[in-house]
Amino acid sequence: MLETEFYRPFTILGLILMLLGAILLLLPLILKYIPEIEKLPSIILYVYRKGNFIFATSPILIIVSIISLIYYLIRVSTRSL
Numbered sequence: 805m806l807e808t809e810f811y812r813p814f815t816i817l818g819l820i821l822m823l824l825g826a827i828l829l830l831l832p833l834i835l836k837y838i839p840e841i842e843k844l845p846s847i848i849l850y851v852y853r854k855g856n857f858i859f860a861t862s863p864i865l866i867i868v869s870i871i872s873l874i875y876y877l878i879r880v881s882t883r884s885l
Contacts, residue, residue: 817872824865831860 835841835851835858842851852859 821865821869821872824862828860828862828865832858835860 831849841849847863850861850863
């Protein structure tokens with residue numbers, strides 16, 4: 805019971821990150837129909853267009869993912885000591 809309470813915030817964070825990932829996966833399709841979304845600040849949404857190729861990502865999401873990965877790696881390495 806105690807373990808499930810401990811992992812609950814990580815479960816919620818995981819669901820939020822999966823939802824954001826799904827949104828980012830669909831973002832190029834959204835950009836075809838709503839080009840005004842490109843006017844968002846580049847820290848929130850970065851869009852690269854070349855011909856028919858559209859690449860969209862969120863620098864904030866990348867930064868949060870890297871911080872989460874570093875936190876996990878530090879936590880796992882301290883447990884083994």
